[in-house]
Amino acid sequence: MVPLVWEVGHAASPAQPPSRWVAATVPGAVQLDWARAEGWEPYWKGNAFKAYRWMEDVWWTYRARVAPVEARAGHRLVLACGGVDYQFSVHVNGVCVHEQEGMFRPFEIDVTDAALRGAWIEVRLHPAPKVPGSKEDRTEARRCAKPAVAYGWDWHPRLIPLGIWRDTVLEWRSAARLQRVESTYALDVESRTATLTVAVAGTEAAEKAQWRWSLASPSGSRVAHGSGVIRSGSGESRMQVPNVELWWPHDQGPQPLYVLEVELWDAAGHLLDRHGRRMGFRRARLVMNEGAWEGPEGFPKSRSHPPFTLEINGRSVFARGANWVPPEIFPGTITPETFKPLLRLAREAGMNLLRSWGGGIVNPPSFFEQCDALGIMVWQEFPLACNCYDDDPGYLRALDAESRSIIRQVREHPSLVMWSGGNELFNAWSGMTDQAHALRLLNRNCYDLDPDTPFIPTSPVDGVGHGDYRFRDEHGREVHQIFATARNTAYTEFGCPGPSPVEYLSRFIPPEELWPPKPGTTWETHHAFNAWWPTTSWLFPEVVEHYFGPCPDLPTLVKGGEWLQTEGYKVLYEEARRQKPRSSMALNWCYNEPWPTAANNSIINWPAEPKPAYHGVAAACRTVMASARIPRFSWSPGEAFEAELWLLNDSPEALPPGRVTAEIVWGSRVIEAAVWDHAEVAVNRHLGGPQVRVQLPADGSVVSFALHLRVAGAPQRDSVYPMPLVRAAAPT
Numbered sequence: 001m002v003p004l005v006w007e008v009g010h011a012a013s014p015a016q017p018p019s020r021w022v023a024a025t026v027p028g029a030v031q032l033d034w035a036r037a038e039g040w041e042p043y044w045k046g047n048a049f050k051a052y053r054w055m056e057d058v059w060w061t062y063r064a065r066v067a068p069v070e071a072r073a074g075h076r077l078v079l080a081c082g083g084v085d086y087q088f089s090v091h092v093n094g095v096c097v098h099e100q101e102g103m104f105r106p107f108e109i110d111v112t113d114a115a116l117r118g119a120w121i122e123v124r125l126h127p128a129p130k131v132p133g134s135k136e137d138r139t140e141a142r143r144c145a146k147p148a149v150a151y152g153w154d155w156h157p158r159l160i161p162l163g164i165w166r167d168t169v170l171e172w173r174s175a176a177r178l179q180r181v182e183s184t185y186a187l188d189v190e191s192r193t194a195t196l197t198v199a200v201a202g203t204e205a206a207e208k209a210q211w212r213w214s215l216a217s218p219s220g221s222r223v224a225h226g227s228g229v230i231r232s233g234s235g236e237s238r239m240q241v242p243n244v245e246l247w248w249p250h251d252q253g254p255q256p257l258y259v260l261e262v263e264l265w266d267a268a269g270h271l272l273d274r275h276g277r278r279m280g281f282r283r284a285r286l287v288m289n290e291g292a293w294e295g296p297e298g299f300p301k302s303r304s305h306p307p308f309t310l311e312i313n314g315r316s317v318f319a320r321g322a323n324w325v326p327p328e329i330f331p332g333t334i335t336p337e338t339f340k341p342l343l344r345l346a347r348e349a350g351m352n353l354l355r356s357w358g359g360g361i362v363n364p365p366s367f368f369e370q371c372d373a374l375g376i377m378v379w380q381e382f383p384l385a386c387n388c389y390d391d392d393p394g395y396l397r398a399l400d401a402e403s404r405s406i407i408r409q410v411r412e413h414p415s416l417v418m419w420s421g422g423n424e425l426f427n428a429w430s431g432m433t434d435q436a437h438a439l440r441l442l443n444r445n446c447y448d449l450d451p452d453t454p455f456i457p458t459s460p461v462d463g464v465g466h467g468d469y470r471f472r473d474e475h476g477r478e479v480h481q482i483f484a485t486a487r488n489t490a491y492t493e494f495g496c497p498g499p500s501p502v503e504y505l506s507r508f509i510p511p512e513e514l515w516p517p518k519p520g521t522t523w524e525t526h527h528a529f530n531a532w533w534p535t536t537s538w539l540f541p542e543v544v545e546h547y548f549g550p551c552p553d554l555p556t557l558v559k560g561g562e563w564l565q566t567e568g569y570k571v572l573y574e575e576a577r578r579q580k581p582r583s584s585m586a587l588n589w590c591y592n593e594p595w596p597t598a599a600n601n602s603i604i605n606w607p608a609e610p611k612p613a614y615h616g617v618a619a620a621c622r623t624v625m626a627s628a629r630i631p632r633f634s635w636s637p638g639e640a641f642e643a644e645l646w647l648l649n650d651s652p653e654a655l656p657p658g659r660v661t662a663e664i665v666w667g668s669r670v671i672e673a674a675v676w677d678h679a680e681v682a683v684n685r686h687l688g689g690p691q692v693r694v695q696l697p698a699d700g701s702v703v704s705f706a707l708h709l710r711v712a713g714a715p716q717r718d719s720v721y722p723m724p725l726v727r728a729a730a731p732t
C-alpha cells in the first residue's frame with residue numbers, strides 16, 4: 001500500500017483554488033477537518049453545530065501528493081475508493097479522470113502511468129445538492145440520492161456531511177485481477193438443496209486466466225467447488241450444495257455461515273487474486289397476514305391489505321424490533337466498532353428485525369456482517385424519505401446507478417430480508433404514488449438483481465401503521481387506549497418520547513440553561529421543544545406534571561419522563577404482539593440517534609448508552625413472556641383495578657400447561673389478584689387468559705403500586721407493571 005497524506009481546502013467557486021489547506025482524515029468529513037484545524041468545540045455541544053452552516057455551500061477539494069514510484073511487473077497502481085459524499089470529480093495532475101453523483105458507488109482509478117513520475121490526486125466536491133427555490137428543509141433533497149436526514153429532522157440538526165466517507169487506498173494490484181465476485185442461489189422446494197451460482201468479472205489482463213471457487217460449510221469442510229476461465233471479461237459457474245444449513249433469526253434457530261473463496265490463477269500456476277466472504281442460505285417472503293383475505297367485507301370490493309408477515313424458511317415470524325437511524329451525523333466516522341455495542345444491545349433486547357430507515361445512509365458491509373452473525377434481520381430502505389421525489393431524468397439516472405450498487409453490495413447477506421423504496425412516500429406530506437418513476441425503477445432493479453427478497457414501495461402501505469409518537473395525545477388518550485383499538489397488519493413506527501438522563505444532559509447543555517428547560521435554548525436545539533409539531537415535543541413537561549404533579553427540579557422531571565417512556569413502550573410492544581396473527585410487526589421509532597438529544601423517542605442515547613426505556617423494551621420483546629392488557633396508566637386508592645392476562649409465545653416451540661399468578665404489590669403488602677392455570681400454548685401463538693379485577697386499598701400514603709405476573713417454574717417470563725396513584729409524586 002502506498003501511503004497517502006490528504007489535505008483539504010475550500011473555495012467559493014469551482015474556478016478558484018483553495019487559498020488554505022488543512023490536514024484531512026480519510027475516511028471522514030470536510031466539516032470535521034476544518035473544525036479541527038480551527039480548534040472549534042465539538043459540533044454536538046450546545047449550539048456549536050450552527051457554525052458549520054456555511055460549509056454546505058462551498059466547493060471543497062481534497063488533495064494528496066504521490067511521490068514517484070518504480071514500475072512493478074504485472075502490477076498496476078490503483079486508487080480504490082469506497083465512496084465519496086456526494087457529487088464530485090477526481091483529477092490526476094489536473095486532468096479529470098472520473099466524475100460521479102452518488103455516495104454509494106465505489107470506484108477504482110489506475111494511476112500507474114502518472115505516478116511513475118509523481119502525481120497530484122485531487123477529489124473536488126460540489127456543494128450539497130439542493131433544489132433551487134425550495135425551503136431550507138428536507139425538500140431540498142428531493143432531486144438527489146443523498147439521505148434527506150442531513151437537511152434537518154426532529155432528532156437531527158441541519159448539518160450536511162460532505163467528504164470521502166469510505167476507505168480509500170492507493171495500492172499495487174495485479175494487472176490481472178477480479179473486479180467483481182458475486183454469488184446467488186436458489187433453494188429447492190424443501191429448502192434442503194441450494195443451486196449456487198458464482199459469477200466473476202475480471203480486468204482486461206485477466207482474459208483467459210483460470211478462476212476457481214470453493215464453499216466451506218460452517219464446520220469448515222468443503223461442500224462445493226467449481227472453476228472456469230475468464231472469457232470476454234467474465235465467467236460463471238453453477239453447482240448444487242446438498243443438505244444446506246439454513247440461517248435463522250436468533251429467536252428461531254441458529255445462524256450458520258458458509259465461507260466462499262474465489263481465486264484467480266495464471267497459466268503457470270501463480271495465484272493472482274483472491275476474494276473471500278461469508279454467506280448464508282435462507283428463504284425470505286412477505287405473505288398475507290392471517291385473516292387478511294377476508295377483508296374488506298361487502299360490495300363493492302377493493303383489494304385486501306397487502307402481505308406484511310415475514311416468512312423465513314417457510315415459518316411465519318413476528319418481527320420485534322426497531323427503526324435504525326444513522327448512528328453518527330458524519331458517516332465517515334462510522335467504523336465496525338460503532339455498530340458492535342448497538343447491535344449487541346438490540347440482540348440482548350430480544351429484537352429480531354431492524355428497519356434501516358430511508359432517511360439515512362445505507363450502512364457499510366460491516367453492519368450486515370454483524371447482523372448475519374447475531375441473527376438480526378434487516379429491512380433495508382433506499383435513501384428516499386418524506387419527499388415527493390421528482391421524475392427528473394438526472395435524478396433518476398443517479399438513483400438507478402446508486403440503487404444497483406446498493407443492491408449488489410448487500411444482497412448476499414442472509415440478514416437482509418426485505419427492501420423498501422423509502423419512508424412515508426405515500427403520505428400527504430410526500431405526495432408520491434406507486435406510479436412514481438423512482439419507485440417503479442427501484443422495484444425493477446430489486447427484481448433484476450435480487451428477485452427472491454421481498455420489495456415494498458414504502459412504509460406505511462395500506463393496513464400498516466405509523467405513530468402515534470406520544471404517551472398521551474391532545475385528546476387525553478394514552479398509549480393504552482390508542483393501540484388497544486388499533487387494527488393494523490403491522491406497526492412499523494410508534495414512539496413514546498422521554499428525556500435523557502440528568503448526567504447526560506449536563507454534557508451538552510450549558511449549566512445556566514439546565515433548569516428550567518425552555519424553548520429557544522439548547523433544549524430546543526437538541527429537540528426537547530418544537531421538534532415534531534409546533535408544540536412542546538419531545539420533552540412534554542406538561543404531560544409529566546399531569547401524572548406526577550409539579551416538578552420542582554430537573555431530576556424529578558427526568559424521573560417522571562423516564563417512567564412514562566419505559567411503561568409506554570412496554571404497552572405499545574405488548575399490545576402489538578397480542579394482536580398477532582392479524583398483526584405481524586412491532587418496530588419502535590426510533591432505536592438510536594446520531595447525536596445527543598435532550599428528549600427523543602430513542603431508547604439508546606448517542607453513541608450507545610441505553611436509556612431506562614431500553615430495559616422496558618427488552619422486557620416487552622422477550623420471545624416468551626407473561627403479559628397484561630391494562631386499560632390505563634394511573635389509578636386511585638380504593639378504585640377497582642382491572643387487567644387482562646396473556647401468555648405471548650413467538651417461539652417455534654409449544655409451551656406446556658402451567659400456572660400464572662397475578663399479584664398487586666402495594667407498598668409492603670402483596671395482594672393475590674388471580675391464579676391462572678393455563679392450557680398448552682401452541683407453537684408461535686399467544687393465549688388470552690382471565691380478566692383480573694381487584695379492589696385497590698384506600699391507603700392514601702402509598703404513591704405507586706405494581707402488577708406482578710409470576711410464571712411458575714419460569715421466572716424469566718415474569719412481568720412487572722409499576723403504576724402511579726393519582727397525583728402521586730415521581731419516584732426518587
